Amino acid sequence: MTREEMRRLLLVNGSEQEELFAESRKARDLHFGSTVVLRGVIELTNVCRVNCDYCPMRRDNVRENDTYFLTADRIVEMAGLIRDSGIDVVLLQGGETPSVLPILKDAIPRIRRLYNNQVEILLNIGNLKRAQYERLRSIGATSYILKHETSDPALHLRMRHETLESRLRCMRDLQEVGFKVGTGLISDLPGQTLDSIVDDIELAGELGVDMCSVSPFIPAPNTPLSLSPVGGNELALNIIALLRLCYPQLLIPSVSALERVGSGGQSRGLDAGANVMTVNFSSATDQKRYLIYGKDRFVVTLDHVRGLVRASGLELRGSVFIDEYLMSGEPAT
Numbered sequence: 592m593t594r595e596e597m598r599r600l601l602l603v604n605g606s607e608q609e610e611l612f613a614e615s616r617k618a619r620d621l622h623f624g625s626t627v628v629l630r631g632v633i634e635l636t637n638v639c640r641v642n643c644d645y646c647p648m649r650r651d652n653v654r655e656n657d658t659y660f661l662t663a664d665r666i667v668e669m670a671g672l673i674r675d676s677g678i679d680v681v682l683l684q685g686g687e688t689p690s691v692l693p694i695l696k697d698a699i700p701r702i703r704r705l706y707n708n709q710v711e712i713l714l715n716i717g718n719l720k721r722a723q724y725e726r727l728r729s730i731g732a733t734s735y736i737l738k739h740e741t742s743d744p745a746l747h748l749r750m751r752h753e754t755l756e757s758r759l760r761c762m763r764d765l766q767e768v769g770f771k772v773g774t775g776l777i778s779d780l781p782g783q784t785l786d787s788i789v790d791d792i793e794l795a796g797e798l799g800v801d802m803c804s805v806s807p808f809i810p811a812p813n814t815p816l817s818l819s820p821v822g823g824n825e826l827a828l829n830i831i832a833l834l835r836l837c838y839p840q841l842l843i844p845s846v847s848a849l850e851r852v853g854s855g856g857q858s859r860g861l862d863a864g865a866n867v868m869t870v871n872f873s874s875a876t877d878q879k880r881y882l883i884y885g886k887d888r889f890v891v892t893l894d895h896v897r898g899l900v901r902a903s904g905l906e907l908r909g910s911v912f913i914d915e916y917l918m919s920g921e922p923a924t
């Protein structure tokens with residue numbers, strides 16, 4: 592697909608958009624069957640050393656936020672709830688801080704034992720040193736999300752106060768260390784151009800990642816972008832469809848931000864070709880403290896996911912990576 596064609600398709604609506612989505616669903620169903628991978632997420636901490644302009648958990652807010660760290664015991668207990676719900680992908684995510692590493696070193700092998708190794712442990716804990724990634728991989732973490740957020744180097748620096756290059760370096764390290772890697776982008780980020788979204792799509796292909804998410808920008812309170820306009824679901828959905836058409840093998844989540852921007856947004860994400868949904872297992876107290884886009888986030892429950900997947904004519908399934916890990920000989924725990 593040419594860049595010009597991509598630019599055009601990013602803006603389609605009405606019947607042209609429905610045709611785009613139908614093609615995308617066809618590509619998904621050919622590659623994965625009519626299935627949706629189910630994940631369970633545990634939110635480890637709301638402390639972060641990074642200062643992203645769009646995030647209420649940014650470093651400048653840490654002191655005024657009601658901060659928390661889950662203990663290893665609590666993480667394992669929550670992983671037990673995820674297992675009991677029949678979910679075999681445990682997503683451990685949190686702000687970027689090395690303080691979670693000793694906790695994870697304790698928790699990850701225990702989670703693997705809980706599942707008798709039949710588990711994908713997916714991390715989303717930010718930029719780390721290669722040796723730290725190696726250590727996490729050696730104790731049984733299997734996959735890792737590290738979103739590039741925007742492929743425009745100047746915008747990336749302005750929004751995250753970190754370089755795109757450092758992010759990409761971490762992604763390459765993760766791949767070389769043996770993780771399945773996911774990236775992701777924010778659409779309608781203030782200052783973003785349509786061309787840079789085409790770059791985002793091409794970057795996902797160049798990186799050779801296994802997963803890619805798309806989240807519409809949501810202006811959050813207590814951030815420098817609190818007064819910026821909210822992103823639109825339609826652009827985000829068109830990006831999902833284009834990613835699916837360009838790279839049918841990608842895991843693409845239908846994220847909670849789609850539901851937050853517009854009711855029914857996650858169902859439209861599945862219509863557009865997404866094939867992953869994530870159920871939140873944080874306690875009610877921690878859900879309020881984990882401020883991904885402010886306190887009034889949309890929290891995804893298992894019932895919500897089941898209803899939505901059924902209504903879309905799809906079926907839930909487990910990890911697509913576990914068999915591969917088992918064949919390559921995962922670390923004994």
Ligand code: SF4
Pocket residue numbers: 639640641642643646647648649650685686687717
């Ligand atoms: S988006 Fe992630 S890395 Fe950036 S401040 Fe928020 S928690 Fe930290």
